[in-house]
Amino acid sequence: MPLGSEQKGIATFYDATGEGNCSYDKSGDLMVAAMNREQYADSAACGQCVDIVGPKGNVRVLIVDQCPDCDKGHLDLSRKAFDKIAEAKDGRVNITWTPVSCDVAGPVKYHFKDGSNPWWTAIQVRNHRLPIQKLEWRRDGDWKSLKRESYNYFVTDSGVGEGRFQLRVTASDGQQLVDSVEKVLDDDTVDGAEQFAPQK
Template sequence: MHARKSRRFLLPVATVFLACGGCSDDPSGGGAPLGEEQQGIATFYDADGSGNCSYEPTGDLMVAAMNTPQYANSAACGQCVDITGPKGSVRVRIVDRCPECESGHLDLSRQAFARIADMHLGRVDITWTPVSCDVAGNVEYFFKDGSNPWWTAIQVRNHRLPIQKLEWRRGTGGWQDVPRESYNYFVNASGMGDGPFSVRVTAVDGQQLEDTLDSVLDNRGVEGAAQFR
């Protein structure tokens, strides 16, 4: 049995743009592409919904930690995965990283593991496939605690599809990439100013959402105007 404890290290929206840009051969950024079946193993740990993806604990414990190679510097965060084991199937959301797990390995919550195998087994062979999440409402932009006009960290939440990148711009200027950190925030070390400013989020299949935000918040979120298809 693999038992590790969970780790942790509104504004008006003006515009929306939905498009499919040029998709790369591996849009996952090195993770597991949508719809591509994976072979691996499952273990379990004492999950509470928090972890390396910087989400808060949740009452929905159908969650898992992704192995480090397919975590892809947090690109797997928020991704949904269908898992089939010897006893049954379950859908989980990726909320954490398993640093010691090799490619193909998923570390599940106890509740999720019980859906696919008997608990006493502790470690079982599985197949798993990344899928779109069944979410309600639009995407959310959550600003990390400490964010301000001179240092801005944004996390995309409530997304149907894994997020490939986030860009920002002021006015009609050019789009600028915002680097992604392993703890699942896009961080602009120079800040985004007082606002308003626009953000553009690209999903792994090339779809894009564009929103205009009024200002930088501190440890608060704002709902976007649309959701990925």
Template sequence: MHPLRSQSRRFLLPAAAVILACGACSEDPSGGGVPLGEEQRGIATFYDANGSGNCSYAPTGDLMVAAMNTPQYANSAACGQCVDITGPQGSVRVRIVDRCPECAAGHLDLSREAFARIAEMRLGRVDITWTPVSCDVAGNIEYHFKDGSNPWWTAIQVRNHRLPIQKLEWRRGTGGWQEVRRESYNYFVNDSGMGDGPFDIRVTAPDGQQLEDTLTRVLDDGSVEGSGQFR
């Protein structure tokens, strides 16, 4: 075990040092996340990541991933966002898959594999700059229904998106669009369900781009490929 390892799974920086390192960091707990292209300053640490975490993604073989600090996690608005990080010995692009509960604004907790791209592992924590960027993904977005979803309780997660998801709306027939509540575990949940289908889904990116799809029915732990992708 590394000598800097705390009792939790993550490296911690003393509170005063966090304030100094992140004095220029923006905090947005309202749900908007950090805007694309807005450079942040902070620190990087590492943990034993496997691609899963608070964003409710499955473990993955691509371990260029990270956990976002709690203020800038923004109630899961950061989930799936890509971030370019520059450290003392290199740079790396990661995808946000988790939340670091004890991390202050500006702090990113990286997988071991990602941390090794920017610094020597023995350092444990290093100063970084980081910038949210568009993800280089292939294919269209994907809608995943949470296990237990049914016509009377429906939870949808958006996957494989190039830009962060700002909001998700739904409608039936010619009715008006209704915004669906976002949970901190990265699902949009309609407590009264979306019925037997078909129904329309509309997702919006922070820059205003929108994608619309018609889904035929609610699935239980199943996925549906959308018809488009953000630019």
């Protein structure tokens, strides 16, 4: 979904925790939402920020989940986020919404899924300003793509091997960051060096 492209749709609300199909941890910041299945696009929408305008106000949310029964344009918001754009008693309201750059601090982060090892490796990009298009790795030689799963991890069933390797992450607008990682971790996170520039 191109940043800045206005969408029309509806909003509902659910009891969000920050967890969900994107495999993020519970969050203290509950300005979050679930994306309809079509625009979730097998987790491509995970970590996307969206500005929403509703009947009584506007709010910015982070996409953390998928709403499998929602039609295109439909966003299912946390109760807290819904309260900023409409009355809870309305339950279902018309909205316009626009994908935007996230206001994040610090560099991107790479989280290794529990069970990751040199022979089966699953990595999630976190704290990114723009949606993630792809993640690649290399030790020597050519870059190899990691397969994106619908639960928002990039996975290689043969692993990346032992010791130091490089990661290259590409944002939705084509910006790229390259980082060196000392080794595969298990259920742990490592900081990258940089952050994507905001999209104008």
